[in-house]
Amino acid sequence: MTRTTIRSMTVEPLNVPLHEPFAIATGSVTQARNVLITLTLQDGSIGYGECAPFPPSTGESQETALAAARNCIDLLVGQDAAHWRRLSKLVHSLYFAQKTVCAGIEMALLDALTRCYGMPLYAFFGGASTRVETDMSIPLVTPERGYQLAEKTVKLGISTIKVKVGGDLREDVNRVEAVRSGAPHVGVILDANQGYTPNEALLCLEALEDRDIRPILLEQPVHKDDLAGLRYVMQHTSVPIAADESAGSLAEVSNIIATGSANVINIKLMKTGIVEAMDIVALCRAAHMQLMIGAMIETRLAISMAAHFAAGLGNFRFIDLDTPMLLTDDPFNGGYEQQRGIYDLSQIEKGLDITPR
Template sequence: MSGTTIKSINVEPLNIPLLEPFTIATGSVNSARNVLITVTLQDGSRGYGECAPFPPSTGESQETALAAAQGCAELLKGRDAAHWRVLAKLMRSVFYSQTTACAGMEMALLDALTRSYGIPLYTFFGGASSFVETDMSIPIVTPERGYELAKETVERGITSIKIKVGSDLREDVERVEAIRSGAPNLPLTLDANQGYTANEALLCLEALDDHDIRPILMEQPVHKDDYEGLRYVTQHTTVPVAADESAANSAAVARLIGMGAANVVNVKLMKSGIVDALDIAALCRAHHIQLMVGAMIESRLASSMAAHLVAGLGGFSFVDLDTPMLLAEDPFTGGYEQRGGIYDLSSVKSGLGIELK
């Protein structure tokens, strides 16, 4: 029996309140209702993983993720974590709709394995860099609150802002204007979370252009299944357009690229898992599609995983890993050290470097 053989897997709920409700076009949440996975190997190495289901985006709830993670645990016990790609494929072949459960389990496996190997995860993924720099998201709020949050973001030393839009077009434009006033020098990304039609998305960009506001990116303007609508927006604006919910896996990304439907792809581990995220990154690089990384409502744990992946691979143009800053408490320590919007991974000795408080 190898030292990297899986000895035990524990699955439990992970509930963390938010500082204030977070509202996007598809819904509002006031807490992270996630799942914590702990994998222990034969040599005593312990790894942590997080499932962050968000029903409108992933079609999963905490309850379904818990059940699927328990099922994954039964599949994996007694197997060798060193075969993580094979194990990821096995989980996906059975729990193909439960992507967050598979992603959380992949995360825990890789954390445990690289702790056993004694190397940080960002080194394991290629060591292109040892830090990432995230933006800060501002949800669907009043223009006044948006202005306040923009000023706070500048004061924190964060250098770019992502604005949630996709509700009422006029209100969206007012909110973006207010945020621009609060942070006049920061680049702005718009994220509609599927909230617009193709024409509404273009109208929004036109209205902002009239106010001399040009976003650096518009993310997922239309419904995730409306590939033609996404292509229409991409072809009718010079603002780069990102696919998020439409880019659920590498097969979907291949289709988007073939259609010329997006300039940027947002890789989220909760959508694709880690093995498929590596395939998505390779696909995008080969076709000169820019890479972005994002998150669901995730704690420091899952955000660290994404940060290690992005730092290790390098070449991500847009980083949106701010959700730990939205939480009212942090049950974890380590993973990275934060300065402004920079997550510095260089002090991590092995794995994710995350510990439970």
């Protein structure tokens, strides 16, 4: 037994309401219904992990995540957290359909381990930077509400807005136009969450161009399995196209790169887990593919891990880690310091430096 041996593990629900329903093309949620994992090492170091199942995107629920995570307790207690890659492989081999659980366990392992080692996670990942700057998302709302949310975002000092589209084309265009009116000097990203056909995606971009609106990115315009459609959209517009739901694994990202189907890969730790996400970053760098980091409906805990990941590895062009700002409560203390859309990690000494309230 060593100081990094896992002494105990607990699993519990983590529920936080949203300020308002968050609607995307594939569904809507009113609260984060997540899972909190707590690992304690032999030396007393405690690590926290969060599973954020988002049924419209992952197919998982809080109930399935709780069951799978609890089944991992006997599997992990007594194991050495220093062997985190081996433990990650073990969990992924047994719970390959529960990616958010794999991610939450990896998160707790690395948080506990780096607290034990006395180093912040951004340094563990490479120390390329100590800060990231996030955008702010506006869901499928009326143009009037979109205008209000855009004005509010500007007052927060955030410089990029991501607008959800993928529904009725006219409503989508009107929403984006209203957001541009409410925030005339910020960058605009569009996210269709698989809601369009290839032609609809191009029609949306053309209609916006007629209104002198050019998005800096269009994310996942078509169904995740329609790589031909994704490539068609990319070949017929100069707006960069990002793969999100299509980029759910290293193998899928490899296929996107091989077929030239997107300009940008959106990495979400909840889709792949941390170990596989590191492999995806390496592959994208080798292929000169631009990187984006995103999230499900996650609290400060999981968003902190994503921020450490992106800052430590560096070279992420697009940052979409705004979900703590959509929640009515913050159940955690510590972690990053926020100024406007910037998450500053420089004062963190060990791990994520986060504790539950």
